[in-house]
Amino acid sequence: MRNTPAFVYIATTADTKGQELEYVRNLIANLGLPPRTLDLSTSGMPSAYQTDVSALEIARYHPEGAQAVFCRNRGQAIAAMAVAFERFMLTRNDIAALLGLGGSGGTAIITPAMQQLPIGLPKLMVSSMAAGDVSGYVGASDIAMLYSVTDIAGLNRISRKVLSNAANQIAGAIRFHVDDDADSKPATGLTMFGVTTPCIKTITRAIEAEWDCLVFHATGSGGRAMEKLIDSHLLNAVLDLTTTEVCDYLFDGVLACNEDRFGAIARTGIPCVMSCGALDMINFGHPRTIPARYADRHFYNHNTQVTLMRTTVEENIHMGRWIGEKLNACEGNIRFVLPAGGVSALDAPGQPFWDPAALSAFARSLESTLKQTDKRLLVKTPYHINAPQFANVVIEQFHAISPIVE
Numbered sequence: 117m118r119n120t121p122a123f124v125y126i127a128t129t130a131d132t133k134g135q136e137l138e139y140v141r142n143l144i145a146n147l148g149l150p151p152r153t154l155d156l157s158t159s160g161m162p163s164a165y166q167t168d169v170s171a172l173e174i175a176r177y178h179p180e181g182a183q184a185v186f187c188r189n190r191g192q193a194i195a196a197m198a199v200a201f202e203r204f205m206l207t208r209n210d211i212a213a214l215l216g217l218g219g220s221g222g223t224a225i226i227t228p229a230m231q232q233l234p235i236g237l238p239k240l241m242v243s244s245m246a247a248g249d250v251s252g253y254v255g256a257s258d259i260a261m262l263y264s265v266t267d268i269a270g271l272n273r274i275s276r277k278v279l280s281n282a283a284n285q286i287a288g289a290i291r292f293h294v295d296d297d298a299d300s301k302p303a304t305g306l307t308m309f310g311v312t313t314p315c316i317k318t319i320t321r322a323i324e325a326e327w328d329c330l331v332f333h334a335t336g337s338g339g340r341a342m343e344k345l346i347d348s349h350l351l352n353a354v355l356d357l358t359t360t361e362v363c364d365y366l367f368d369g370v371l372a373c374n375e376d377r378f379g380a381i382a383r384t385g386i387p388c389v390m391s392c393g394a395l396d397m398i399n400f401g402h403p404r405t406i407p408a409r410y411a412d413r414h415f416y417n418h419n420t421q422v423t424l425m426r427t428t429v430e431e432n433i434h435m436g437r438w439i440g441e442k443l444n445a446c447e448g449n450i451r452f453v454l455p456a457g458g459v460s461a462l463d464a465p466g467q468p469f470w471d472p473a474a475l476s477a478f479a480r481s482l483e484s485t486l487k488q489t490d491k492r493l494l495v496k497t498p499y500h501i502n503a504p505q506f507a508n509v510v511i512e513q514f515h516a517i518s519p520i521v522e
Contacts, residue, residue, distance in 0.1 A: 122210050123152035123210055124149050124152065124213045125151075125154060125213070125214045126141055126151055126152070126153050126215045127156055127201070127215070127217070127225075127226050128217035129155070129156050129158070129221070129222050129225075130155040130171070131157040131159050131162075131171075132157070133218070133268050134163050134164055135271055136268055136275065139279055143283035144215075144287070147283065149290060154169045155171040156222065156225050156226065157171040158185055158190070158197050160188075174204045175200050177200040177201075177203040178199055178200040179203075180196075184199075185197045190221070194225055197225050198226075198228050199228075204229075205229040205233065206229075211233070213286045214230055214233060214237070215242070217268055217282075218242075218243055218268065219244045219245070219268055223241060223244075223246075227255075230259045231255045231257040231259065234348055235258050235348060235350060238286055238293075239258065240260045240262060240286055240289075242278065243263070243264060244264045244266075244268060246262060246263040246264070251337070255344075256344040260285070262278065262281070263278075264278055265278055266278075300328055301327055302327055302352035302353070303327070303345075303350065303351050304327045304351060304352060304354060304355055304514075304518070305330050305345060305356070306330065306331045306356075306357065307332050307334045307338065307342065307356050307358040308357075308358050309333070309334050309360055309460070311461040311462055312358045312461075313502075315502045319355060319357075322511050323514070327353075330342075334359070334371070334393075336364065336365075336372050338361075342354070343380035343381075346381060346386055347384065353514070353517075354386055354388040355388075355510065355514060356390045356391075357389070357390065357501070358391075358393035358394050359390065359391070359392055359393060359394075360395060360399075362435055362439060363394075363395055363397060363399075363427055363431070364399055366431070366434060366435060367398050368407060369399045369400060369425075378443065378445075381446055382445040384448070385446070387448055388446070388450050388517075389453060389510055389513050389514045389517070390443075390450065390451070391453045391454070391510070392475075393459055393460065394459060395427060395432065395459050396426060396460050396462060396463040396475075397426065397427065397462065398424070398425040401422065401423065402421055403423050406423060406425070413425050414469075416469065424462070424469075426469045428474065429474050429477040430477075432475065434481075435481070436479070436481025436483075437485045440483075440485025441485060443486055444485070444487050449491050449517035451493050451514075451517060452493070452495065453506070453513060454482075454497060455500055455506050456497060456499070457497075457498060457499045457501075457506075458475070458501060459475060459501050495509065495513060497509050
């Protein structure tokens with residue numbers, strides 16, 4: 117437990133969910149944890165339930181002031197309160213956990229602030245929206261979503277059970293928190309796809325005695341999660357070897373990153389060894405979901421629900437330029453290691469995506485775009501990405517730019 121006072125923050129729109137807020141506040145207090153209640157109402161009307169922090173106080177954190185929240189347009193008000201609440205929470209240094217209660221509006225207000233809180237700090241959103249696609253609410257954070265079953269519109273035999281479970285989950289997360297930061301090894305993030313697994317496993321085995329290896333599945337959300345940890349200064353180095361999310365972002369695949377891919381590396385200057393793992397493929401779902409304009413392309417059916425499309429020479433030129441421009445913004449130690457023998461298990465002699473011309477086009481485009489310095493270097497190898505020799509080169513480069521500090 118912390119040595120300084122810390123509170124369980126409980127956030128909702130008290131004008132419509134004050135009864136539930138009071139119920140959860142009492143549950144938390146009875147569990148021996150100090151609660152702090154927050155009102156996120158956007159109506160501008162007073163609530164019958166007293167809270168520790170009023171809606172007006174939180175609304176004042178909006179860059180344009182409270183009037184941006186209490187604007188009498190519900191959609192604009194919700195968006196504005198989300199901004200205000202996010203900024204408010206980022207000023208707090210006494211948060212033990214954040215528990216949110218909401219329908220669609222409340223969930224939209226509360227979860228952006230949850231996404232900004234550190235990984236590991238308990239965050240639980242009790243929501244009527246939690247039975248659907250919650251990716252927009254969770255983002256790359258460790259937010260737990262609990263379906264309310266009934267709407268959060270008064271107390272009943274179901275809502276009392278769900279809210280009691282929520283209070284106990286938060287209490288358990290606080291009381292049984294494991295903090296191993298003091299004794300932990302430095303942490304490095306690694307990106308992996310099934311087709312680059314041998315490479316990542318070889319590297320992990322070689323460095324795990326000295327490094328805590330956090331492997332991220334390069335599915336769009338995996339890359340975002342890794343970069344959130346980088347921005348939060350929870351990683352000491354990066355082995356971003358499977359950059360396949362770029363393919364999907366640039367060419368309409370389903371496992372895409374966003375425009376900010378590699379942005380955290382640039383912002384923090386974290387040491388990074390990078391490669392072009394799985395840049396030979398764009399991911400789609402069932403064949404019937406593939407855009408018609410790609411009908412004449414080269415496909416590989418990974419399974420019944422995943423179809424891979426081979427990237428072309430032109431697309432590789434585009435990716436080389438895009439990645440090179442991103443790396444030019446990085447001022448820390450960067451090594452981009454090129455595997456001239458292929459970038460995935462499917463991109464090898466005799467395999468369905470073997471296309472040396474496409475990889476050569478990527479290499480030329482990257483080299484012509486990248487502004488090499490003593491810190492930002494392109495390292496060429498003749499090896500396949502899954503070859504032990506390639507892993508050895510990566511490990512050598514990693515040790516050169518990410519020394520263990522005793």
